[in-house]
Amino acid sequence: MATAAERGGRGVTALLVGPAATFFLLLLVLPLAVVVLYSFGERAPAGGYAPAFTFDNYLNLASRGQAFLNTLMMAPVGTILCAAVAYPMAYYLAVKASPRWRTLLLVLIIVPFWTSQLLRIYAWLLILGSKGVPAYLEIIGIEGVRLVNTRFAVLVGMVYGYLPLMIFPIYVSLERLDKRLLEASADLGASPVRTFLQVTLPVSLPGVATGSLLVFILLMGEFIIPALLGGGKVFFIGNALVDLFLQSRNWPFGAAVAVSMVLVMLASIVAYMRFVLGRGDMRQEPLV
Amino acid sequence: MASSATPGSGEDRRGIEAGAPIPTVAFRDVTKRFGEVVAANGLALEVRSGEFLSFLGPSGCGKTTALRMIAGFEQPTEGEVLIDGVRVNELPAYRRPVNMVFQSYALFPHLNVARNVAYGLLQRSPRPARAEIERRVAAMLDLVQLRGFEGRRIWEMSGGQQQRVALARALINEPKVLLLDEPLAALDRKLRRDMQIELQNLQRRVGITFILVTHDQEEALSMSDRVCIMRDGRIVQQGTPSDLYDRPVNRYVADFVGKSNFFAGTVRSVAAGAVRVDLDGGAITAARTGEGLALLPGDAVAVAVRPEQIVLARREEALPEASAARIAARVQNRIFLGEHIEYLLRSETLGEFLTLAPRRSELTERPFEAGEAVFAAFSPEAALVLGSE
Numbered sequence: 318m319a320t321a322a323e324r325g326g327r328g329v330t331a332l333l334v335g336p337a338a339t340f341f342l343l344l345l346v347l348p349l350a351v352v353v354l355y356s357f358g359e360r361a362p363a364g365g366y367a368p369a370f371t372f373d374n375y376l377n378l379a380s381r382g383q384a385f386l387n388t389l390m391m392a393p394v395g396t397i398l399c400a401a402v403a404y405p406m407a408y409y410l411a412v413k414a415s416p417r418w419r420t421l422l423l424v425l426i427i428v429p430f431w432t433s434q435l436l437r438i439y440a441w442l443l444i445l446g447s448k449g450v451p452a453y454l455e456i457i458g459i460e461g462v463r464l465v466n467t468r469f470a471v472l473v474g475m476v477y478g479y480l481p482l483m484i485f486p487i488y489v490s491l492e493r494l495d496k497r498l499l500e501a502s503a504d505l506g507a508s509p510v511r512t513f514l515q516v517t518l519p520v521s522l523p524g525v526a527t528g529s530l531l532v533f534i535l536l537m538g539e540f541i542i543p544a545l546l547g548g549g550k551v552f553f554i555g556n557a558l559v560d561l562f563l564q565s566r567n568w569p570f571g572a573a574v575a576v577s578m579v580l581v582m583l584a585s586i587v588a589y590m591r592f593v594l595g596r597g598d599m600r601q602e603p604l605v
Numbered sequence: 606m607a608s609s610a611t612p613g614s615g616e617d618r619r620g621i622e623a624g625a626p627i628p629t630v631a632f633r634d635v636t637k638r639f640g641e642v643v644a645a646n647g648l649a650l651e652v653r654s655g656e657f658l659s660f661l662g663p664s665g666c667g668k669t670t671a672l673r674m675i676a677g678f679e680q681p682t683e684g685e686v687l688i689d690g691v692r693v694n695e696l697p698a699y700r701r702p703v704n705m706v707f708q709s710y711a712l713f714p715h716l717n718v719a720r721n722v723a724y725g726l727l728q729r730s731p732r733p734a735r736a737e738i739e740r741r742v743a744a745m746l747d748l749v750q751l752r753g754f755e756g757r758r759i760w761e762m763s764g765g766q767q768q769r770v771a772l773a774r775a776l777i778n779e780p781k782v783l784l785l786d787e788p789l790a791a792l793d794r795k796l797r798r799d800m801q802i803e804l805q806n807l808q809r810r811v812g813i814t815f816i817l818v819t820h821d822q823e824e825a826l827s828m829s830d831r832v833c834i835m836r837d838g839r840i841v842q843q844g845t846p847s848d849l850y851d852r853p854v855n856r857y858v859a860d861f862v863g864k865s866n867f868f869a870g871t872v873r874s875v876a877a878g879a880v881r882v883d884l885d886g887g888a889i890t891a892a893r894t895g896e897g898l899a900l901l902p903g904d905a906v907a908v909a910v911r912p913e914q915i916v917l918a919r920r921e922e923a924l925p926e927a928s929a930a931r932i933a934a935r936v937q938n939r940i941f942l943g944e945h946i947e948y949l950l951r952s953e954t955l956g957e958f959l960t961l962a963p964r965r966s967e968l969t970e971r972p973f974e975a976g977e978a979v980f981a982a983f984s985p986e987a988a989l990v991l992g993s994e
Contacts, residue, residue, distance in 0.1 A: 497707055497711040500678055500705075501711040501713070502699075504677075504678075504704055505724050505725035505728060507724075508728075509699075512699075516715075
């Protein structure tokens with residue numbers, strides 16, 4: 318039997334959890350359920366949703382295969398590039414920079430994010446456009462370089478756009494790294510390079526994994542960067558969704574694409590959890 | 606570190622007399638400054654092969670800096686550090702034939718026990734054969750009694766076990782010197798006692814030179830062959846534990862090593878083996894003076910007397926004949942220490958002082974009670990005259 322205190326405790330718990338639970342239920346679970354429901358429906362003649370139960374939308378996914386392919390190729394590549402660029406920066410900030418510089422540099426990394434993403438991507442449009450980098454390349458004799466509307470431009474935009482999300486988790490893991498571990502490694506005969514490869518890097522991998530997950534999920538849903546810097550030639554799932562829901566008004570098909578994307582993301586998160594939490598088990602390999 | 610870069614093979618052995626054994630580690634007027642702060646000041650020291658040496662001092666005395674200069678984590682500002690007679694000032698830590706047990710062990714959290722222990726061997730070039738590494742890891746874990754823990758993660762090990770892993774990880778490299786930075790500080794008292802004995806046995810067995818840094822005088826005295834007492838970046842005195850206890854050079858050492866009473870006084874006359882000192886309550890004759898202390902009549906001095914050198918009696922006639930001083934005092938406090946009883950006494954003229962009496966006397970005599978009036982005495986040999994500072 319519940320005592321008065323226990324009942325009171327439950328009341329407080331309900332009060333604390335209630336708002337968040339309601340929020341999630343109304344704004345996340347319910348819409349998601351609607352999307353799942355729609356994905357089995359039919360396009361109404363004038364566009365939108367008409368009730369039905371059909372798998373046609375899912376069977377039809379292949380027609381948007383290129384968007385899936387682009388996203389599933391570019392998002393991982395973008396994530397890896399982002400990690401490759403972010404790691405040295407985070408390393409410098411956490412290990413090499415003096416405390417005074419560190420704060421300033423951290424602020425400098427965040428400041429650009431006070432302006433809208435759209436503006437920053439437009440800036441890249443100018444930098445990579447015909448009056449930007451290609452114009453300067455022409456001066457030194459390299460002509461006919463075209464940067465905008467290429468996969469390269471999309472990758473540059475993606476790395477630039479999500480760099481801080483990668484830098485911060487890596488920075489935190491390197492910051493927390495016990496510097497005596499590095500001394501211990503040197504003491505045991507490891508050169509600085511080997512110490513980095515055998516201690517610093519593996520110990521900071523959870524930070525890399527966290528940053529990668531954050532960036533990967535956002536890249537999977539990205540549509541502004543490919544739309545602007547890819548000029549409609551590099552098509553992501555996000556662009557397909559915009560197109561399906563807003564242009565051709567084929568909501569059921571759009572819903573099917575959206576559900577598929579959510580499933581891909583869930584699979585990524587599961588893989589991440591296994592990597593981070595299962596590291597202990599993965600290390601059961603033999604000694605040498 | 607790996608033995609591949611063993612110094613001492615070159616022609617670079619300076620200042621070593623022919624025939625004299627080369628010290629394993631030597632400091633030649635080593636000074637280390639961190640900006641304005643002088644962490645080590647003109648250290649001069651030679652550590653013999655196979656010796657167990659301790660740096661003992663309070664925090665900030667420079668003992669850890671001294672150790673880190675041997676390891677190669679700090680470079681001296683002036684002077685030379687030598688390992689096996691070869692200057693190593695410019696040799697980076699990873700190329701020095703020494704290994705360290707860190708204060709909080711600094712074990713690699715991403716590696717299991719076996720991989721932590723094997724780490725040093727895996728850095729060698731050429732890398733030893735796998736069977737060889739496995740054999741030596743097994744032998745090391747045997748030595749520290751951790752067989753069967755190979756696959757354990759570091760966080761699954763207790764403090765004492767982590768300590769052993771840290772020892773094994775260092776000793777597997779067969780260093781010329783094992784450096785220990787307060788290795789027992791994180792352990793509880795009982796475990797610390799056990800590990801002290803174990804460390805000492807281990808050192809005898811492997812025959813490696815051990816250099817220990819500690820602020821715990823009991824730890825330093827019980828384990829070391831030789832102790833360097835440090836203060837403000839300087840070595841105040843170095844010697845065997847009994848040297849330091851029986852013949853401290855000054856008040857600081859006498860106070861730091863064991864307990865001591867100090868009676869302030871003035872020198873009246875100096876003769877060989879007998880210094881006459883005026884104390885507040887009257888004159889006494891002391892048989893011993895601190896090493897290198899030149900005394901003149903009129904000098905202010907402190908007479909140091911160890912508590913266990915003071916005998917107590919209820920009647921003055923019961924005191925030994927040849928006492929340097931007989932002090933009338935009152936028992937302030939009695940502290941039970943198991944095999945001993947410590948009395949805090951107060952004399953009208955000399956102030957408070959401590960005595961230590963073995964408890965076996967209780968069988969024939971009842972112990973003194975707080976408030977009881979007693980007589981205390983010590984022999985001239987028990988009285989050591991030191992500088993007053």
